[in-house]
Amino acid sequence: MRNPLSKRIVEIEPSGIRKFFDIVNEMPDAISLGVGEPDFDTPWHIRDEGIYSLEKGRTFYTSNAGLKELKIEIARYLQRKCNITYDYNHEIMVTVGGSEAIDIAMRAMLDPGDEVLIPQPSYVSYLPCATLANGVPVVIELKAENEFRLTAEELEEAITPKTKLLVLPFPNNPTGSIMSRSDLEKIAEVIIKHDIFVLSDEIYSELTYGEESHVSIASLPGMWERTITINGFSKAYAMTGWRLGYACGPKVIIEQMLKIHQFAIMCAPTTSQYAAVEALKNGDDDVARMREEYDGRRRYLLHRFKEMGLECFEPFGAFYIFPCIKEFGMTADEFATKLLQAEKVAVVPGTAFGASGEGFVRISYAYSLENLKKALERIERFITKLRNKG
Amino acid sequence: MREKILTFIEKNSRIDLKELAIVLGVDELTVMNELEAMEAEHIICGYHTLINWEKTGIEKVTAMIEVRVTPQRGMGFDKVAERIYNYPEVESVYLISGGFDFMVTLEGKTLRDVSQFVSDKLSPLDSILSTKTNFILKKYKDHGTIMAEPTKDERMKITP
Numbered sequence: 001m002r003n004p005l006s007k008r009i010v011e012i013e014p015s016g017i018r019k020f021f022d023i024v025n026e027m028p029d030a031i032s033l034g035v036g037e038p039d040f041d042t043p044w045h046i047r048d049e050g051i052y053s054l055e056k057g058r059t060f061y062t063s064n065a066g067l068k069e070l071k072i073e074i075a076r077y078l079q080r081k082c083n084i085t086y087d088y089n090h091e092i093m094v095t096v097g098g099s100e101a102i103d104i105a106m107r108a109m110l111d112p113g114d115e116v117l118i119p120q121p122s123y124v125s126y127l128p129c130a131t132l133a134n135g136v137p138v139v140i141e142l143k144a145e146n147e148f149r150l151t152a153e154e155l156e157e158a159i160t161p162k163t164k165l166l167v168l169p170f171p172n173n174p175t176g177s178i179m180s181r182s183d184l185e186k187i188a189e190v191i192i193k194h195d196i197f198v199l200s201d202e203i204y205s206e207l208t209y210g211e212e213s214h215v216s217i218a219s220l221p222g223m224w225e226r227t228i229t230i231n232g233f234s235k236a237y238a239m240t241g242w243r244l245g246y247a248c249g250p251k252v253i254i255e256q257m258l259k260i261h262q263f264a265i266m267c268a269p270t271t272s273q274y275a276a277v278e279a280l281k282n283g284d285d286d287v288a289r290m291r292e293e294y295d296g297r298r299r300y301l302l303h304r305f306k307e308m309g310l311e312c313f314e315p316f317g318a319f320y321i322f323p324c325i326k327e328f329g330m331t332a333d334e335f336a337t338k339l340l341q342a343e344k345v346a347v348v349p350g351t352a353f354g355a356s357g358e359g360f361v362r363i364s365y366a367y368s369l370e371n372l373k374k375a376l377e378r379i380e381r382f383i384t385k386l387r388n389k390g
Numbered sequence: 391m392r393e394k395i396l397t398f399i400e401k402n403s404r405i406d407l408k409e410l411a412i413v414l415g416v417d418e419l420t421v422m423n424e425l426e427a428m429e430a431e432h433i434i435c436g437y438h439t440l441i442n443w444e445k446t447g448i449e450k451v452t453a454m455i456e457v458r459v460t461p462q463r464g465m466g467f468d469k470v471a472e473r474i475y476n477y478p479e480v481e482s483v484y485l486i487s488g489g490f491d492f493m494v495t496l497e498g499k500t501l502r503d504v505s506q507f508v509s510d511k512l513s514p515l516d517s518i519l520s521t522k523t524n525f526i527l528k529k530y531k532d533h534g535t536i537m538a539e540p541t542k543d544e545r546m547k548i549t550p
Contacts, residue, residue, distance in 0.1 A: 021548040034548035124550045173550075296398075296413035303412045346548060353550075369405075369413070 012131060015124050016352035020336065024346045031375045032346040036173060038238035038319070039366045043286040046237060046279045053274035060270065064262040065254075066094025066246070067273045073280040074246055082205065082216040084229065090251040093258050094268045094276075098203045098232040098245035100261070103129045105199050105228045105247060106165070108256040110135035114164035119150045120354025121322075122169040123201070136162070141356035144324065147313045148177040152186040159190070165197045168217060171204035174353045174362035175322045176298075176315020178208055181215045188220045198227045203245070204318040206236035206287050209295045214317075218248075225250050228257075233272075235318075236287050237279045242272040294319050297365040297372055304376045308383060319366045322350065326359040328386050336361055342385075343378035391416065395424055396433070401534075403437040442537050444529070450497060452481070452529075453504045455512070456522040457492040467491065470517050479507055490522070501525065 017034075024030050041047075065071065071088035078084050086092050095101040106129050110116065116130040119140045130137040140158045142148040155166070170179040179187075191198060198217055205214040218227040232245025247257060261267075301321050305312040312323040325335045332349035340346050348364075350357025365372060394414055399405065407425075411418040428434045443450045459470045467485055474494055475483045481495040494512070498504040508523055529537050 015550060017548055017550050021546070024547045030547070032547040035545050036549040037545060039543070039545070292394075295415075299415050300409070300412050348548060348550075369402075369409075 008131070012128050017124065017348060020340075020346065020348060020352075023337075023340060027340070027344060027346075030340065030344040030346050031371065031378070033363045033365075033367065033372075033375055034346045034348045035364050035366055037240040037366060038235060038290065039368065040238040040290055042237060042239050042242070042275075043279075043283065045282060046239070046275050046286075049278035050242075050271045050275035053271055058270055058274060062094075062267045062270050062273055064267055065092070065258055066268060067270075067277070070094060070273050070277050070280075073277055074248070077280050078216075078229070078231075078248065082202075082214065082229075083219045084216050084224065084248070086248045087251075091254055092246060092248045093254055093261065094273060095232075095245045095247055095261065096265055096268050097234060097243045098201060098230050099125060100265065101228075101230040101232075101245050101247035101257075102126065102199065102201065103132070104257045104260045104264075105230065105249075105253070106130055106133035106135060107260055108253060109133075109165055109197060109199075109228075111164075113162060115160060115162045117155070117158050117163060117166040117196075119154075119167065119169065121148065121172075121174050121350055121357035121360070122167070122353055123173050124353065126167045126169070126201075130167075135164070138163070139354060139356075141354070142175075142177075143356075144313070144360070148172060148175040148322070149179055149183055150187060151183075152190050155187050155190045159194050159196065163194065163196050165199055166191060168198050168200040170200075170202070171208055171214065171317025172320075173204065173318050174320050174348065174350065174357065175360075176318050176320045177313075177322075178210070178214070178315075178317040179217075180210075180212055181220075184215055184217050184220060188217060188223050191226065192222050196226070198223070199230065200227055201230045203230065203232050204235050205231060207291055207294060207319060208317045209291070209298060210316040228253060233276050233279055237276075237283050238290065239272070239275070239279065242269070242275060244268055244272040244276050294365060297367075297369055300369060301363065301365055301372065301376070304380075308380050310383065319364055321363050321365060322360050323363065324360055328383070332358055332361055339379065339382050343382045345375050345378045345382075391420070392424060392428065392433075395421060396428070399434075399437075440533055440535055442529070444537075449499055451499065451501055451504050452526040453496045453498075453508075454524045454526065455492075455494040455496060455508060456486075456490040456524070457494055457512070458490045458519040458521075459492065459517045460519060461491075462517055470515070473515055474512065477507070477511060479503075 024032055071092045074092050075086050075088040110133045112134040114135050115138045116135045117140055118126045118137050119142050127137045140154050200217050208214050218224045218229050228247055228249040230247050233239040302314055305323055310323045315321050332351050336347050336349040348362040350360035407418055407421055411421045461467050462469050471483050479496055481497050484493045486493045496504055508521055513521055
């Protein structure tokens, strides 16, 4: 029999997170700090709108780009929160989560051999999506001393004549790092100079904890026309299971993305779209309440790590904290495995998000304070033992 | 700051001062001073425990009584309310807009306890015109907390 598989697909590495998932699943009493989704339920009024749409029998396809009503709300939201203007009619499309948007943006923009710059540590799907789109992923290794921000120098150094697209994953999963306006201005200059494009994944844009709220790179002068902004409902409104995101950008790009979406997906789930309209119309207070709660947990974790003497920079975004475990003389993978075996606490090794995550682990604080307290006690016991041995 | 403290402890009054200070991002002394001040000003009126008595097997009966009254000259409703709320059996008294005047919640050991209180003590009060006693059959949610079993974390344990 012939080999049924595509060589290109077989060559793609499965996600490094898989291995941990399997071990943790065998341990019912493990405390997991490994989750990449909110612990809150979707606010009731949003769920209620979804239910209502079902009751009303709104169970048909929507237009490919999404419900007009939803696109209008998205346009309003982006104007209000991020100061970017998009025409709902041609410059916004609703996708099945931010994930689909990442995939089709790359497929719409890349020709074989085009290089895609991917700062790491970052979300696991950029690299395989670039490969699947025939692009050549080029990793930029972000540095702890820069608090895992992307600097203009790093960007400049990675650009070649073949570079087409930069993925900008901030606020960042797994580091919790953000890019301030001045950080963005510096890299925007480089981007414009070299005439490359940006795929800005802003799925955590509502979850920032500093003085300055999230800045969208598309809002900077000269950047709108070269940026695809990706966002969604999963993190801000605790709607991961609804699978709903969106992509915005110049008509020429969205139009082509829409073509892929039309043939591969048809449209995003209708129920989710109706619920999302409600989220954008009346969800600001919910977002604020959840943000406040994450922020308290974030402060608590930072404080506890300081008490333990564990090196950790202050993250200002998402719901992750990324402590350094280099002092224990083991890899992130070893550390996470041993922590799980000894104390039954699951964290994700930084290397699951790229080689530059070595020496770090990702700890999610999408858990109640009670849970975090328990887990942190165990981690403290674990590292105290390690230190005493050494 | 006060609002932040209150919002937090309204849900969890058992958190210790140090933790509360960390979570709110202020120093411990500030939190302590604010708490003391709010206790003194009677903004914080107590630190109670929310109990689901049903699950203990201990018999308790709660009734919500709609009370219509004639307000007393010169004193409005307050004087009447005082007569009612001073009974230790009375859980809460609210002045209500609409079809009646006070909503009184009452806790007793048995139905007889409650009805006796209404007929012997509450109804005979001077300014009371009528009462309507509604017994609570089941408590679903109290103080913003759903009384049913807490839901389990159904998320997958590790996700990217």
